[in-house]
Amino acid sequence: MLTALIILWPALAALLVLLVKGPGARKIAFGAALVELVLGVWAWINFVPNGSTQFLLNEPWIANAGIMFKVGIDGISLLMVLLTVFLVPLIILSTAKHTYEKPSSFYALILFMQTGLLGVFTALDAFVFYFFWEVALIPIYFIAGIWGGENRVRVTFKFFIYTVFGSLFMLAAFVYLYFQTPGTHSSEEVAFYQLVLDAGTQSWLFWFLFIAFAIKMPVFPFHTWQPDTYTTAPAAGTMLLSGIMLKMGIYGALRWLLPVVPLGVSQWADVALVLAIIGIIYGAIIAIRQQDMKRLVAFSSISHVGLIAAGLFTLNHHGLQGAMIQMLSHGVNVVGMFFIIDIIQSRTGTREIAAMGGITQNTPFLSVTFLVLLLGTVALPLTNGFVGEFLLLMGVYQYNAWMGAVAGLTIILGAVYMLRMFQRVMFGEKNEITQGFTDLTFNEKAVLVPLVVMVFWIGLHPNTFLMISEPAVLKLLDVIKR
Incomplete structure (x- = not known):
């Protein structure tokens, strides 16, 4: 339940922030982010670094298809959770000197994005991972597109197209891998790890997954969206993108590329x-x-x-x-x-x-x-x-x-x-x-x-x-x- 609370708390707080008008929105968002920091530290205190996945939640999501809402925290994901819960309150606090039009929407989007980020870092099912991957994109699109600087619409649209393009490659790879699992099929991480695929199949799957994660990092030559987006986005948006969101690509490669298609990686x-x-x-x-x-x-x-x-x-x-x-x-x-x-x-x-x-x-x-x-x-x-x-x-x-x-x-x-x-x-x-x-x-x-x-x-x-x-x-x- 702790993992579920860590994921859902920012979204619930965001709904509350949407009801608040004026400067009070920032204060409530900051308070909610501090609560989230306490939850993250609590997970750290109670975590046992033994390589296992802890604070597990595994509930049916699309039961007929064998898709579970499975989330949990191991040592790799815990570091990303700690980074996220540490930086978000500081990013919110850093906006104190700025006045934003519709502040309740601005700060609610930051909290919604935090939910998406934490979902990515704790997902143990491919389609749960993909769901939160997309959830994290939507708030930053609006943050950059509404409160950004000059040419924000053009620049943000380019960023959005790049990311969605990569996401489709990842989704196609996940769907293929899902249908390769035996029996009733499963999209759980462990089921993908146990697949035995030939080198040729792993080769093209490598590129489907690599492109998706390389765009998000970004790695040359998939980087061209990044400088303009970082420059145009409001300061808080730039911090969210650079401090946390690009880690989604690195984390995704660690969790879903290297262990799923090792022969493709070696090639x-x-x-x-x-x-x-x-x-x-x-x-x-x-x-x-x-x-x-x-x-x-x-x-x-x-x-x-x-x-x-x-x-x-x-x-x-x-x-x-x-x-x-x-x-x-x-x-x-x-x-x-x-x-x-x-x-x-x-x-x-x-x-x-x-x-x-x-x-x-x-x-x-x-x-x-x-x-x-x-x-x-x-x-x-x-x-x-x-x-x-x-x-x-x-x-x-x-x-x-x-x-x-x-x-x-x-x-x-x-x-x-x-x-x-x-x-x-x-x-x-x-x-x-x-x-x-x-x-x-x-x-x-x-x-x-x-x-x-x-x-x-x-x-x-x-x-x-x-x-x-x-x-x-x-x-x-x-x-x-x-």
């Missing part, structure tokens, strides 16, 4: 790795050339996610564990970076790097938090980014030394574009735009301090989180290599 792993590594270099080089801070971080996200994807397809312990911890770290860092950019834009009216300068002179709190999150992003030792990138690069290197060397360029290139942005925005002389720049407010500190704490917690004590996923990852590797 195409080199191609997937090459695409991921191209994304690492491509995203970093384009980020270096950006003058808009938000677009720079958007392209940097492509680069970082490319490394996570590369780790997945190494099919080794370091690569998968690196992907798990880096999903946490990337979520923390990218939400912090986009929030700081939103703060700077709200104070100056621009995101252009060339227009900035001298901000650090009167902003000690902003300067320190900005620098900490930036150093986590560029994987400085003792920060969260270092742990994940070290494990990922070790995994890629074990798979192929040359690929590991090329993927390692992410550390150098990341330092170039991030440190150069920080230098040009924060240092130098003040100008008319930055002259009256003020330091962080209480609300802004309340968002950034927990993120900074997580940067050091994951960096200094990574085993707190690695030990959660370790047994489940080892179990998954056994399924993949069966």
Whole structure:
């Protein structure tokens, strides 16, 4: 029942928020998100990291077709649940300085999206997974399309078409796999894992599933929707997309691609790795050339996610564990970076790097938090980014030394574009735009301090989180290599 409560509580709270008018909607949404955080922490406290699925709910859904509403939490899904329940209240709190038209609808959509995200991360049935995959898309479509910036309709429509296109490939693969299960048929995860399919069938199934998940991550060359969508969406929408939603693609590959079609993965792993590594270099080089801070971080996200994807397809312990911890770290860092950019834009009216300068002179709190999150992003030792990138690069290197060397360029290139942005925005002389720049407010500190704490917690004590996923990852590797 705990898993069901974790999934359904945000949706129930969203219905309540819809009844509230004015600024009270944000307060109720924030309170509901804090309750959800407590539920997630309770699940963590009571979770036993032994590789099993816990807090299981398994009820008939479409009983005549053998489709069950089956959800539960193992070590892999628990980390994603914790990331989601941790970030959503901070994202809601980060909107305090903004005034939205129809705020009740805005905050209700955030909570509805949280339900979709948590459903994806806990689903143990293919069609339940697909249902929540689509549920998570609808709220962000409206958030970006209604409250976004210039060209929001065109940009959001492109994002929607891309995602739905990928979803149809995934649905086709799931339907085929369902009909391959023996007897009355089943769409449960374990039934798909037990299928014995020939290499040719697994080969085309690999691409059907890979395309769906690669679009959501996104992996090169399925990334073209991402920079415009991240840039155009309102700040809270961008944080939801980058901090949590892209993890759906990585999680989907872990849960439904690697163990279901292992022969297909072994055939195409080199191609997937090459695409991921191209994304690492491509995203970093384009980020270096950006003058808009938000677009720079958007392209940097492509680069970082490319490394996570590369780790997945190494099919080794370091690569998968690196992907798990880096999903946490990337979520923390990218939400912090986009929030700081939103703060700077709200104070100056621009995101252009060339227009900035001298901000650090009167902003000690902003300067320190900005620098900490930036150093986590560029994987400085003792920060969260270092742990994940070290494990990922070790995994890629074990798979192929040359690929590991090329993927390692992410550390150098990341330092170039991030440190150069920080230098040009924060240092130098003040100008008319930055002259009256003020330091962080209480609300802004309340968002950034927990993120900074997580940067050091994951960096200094990574085993707190690695030990959660370790047994489940080892179990998954056994399924993949069966």
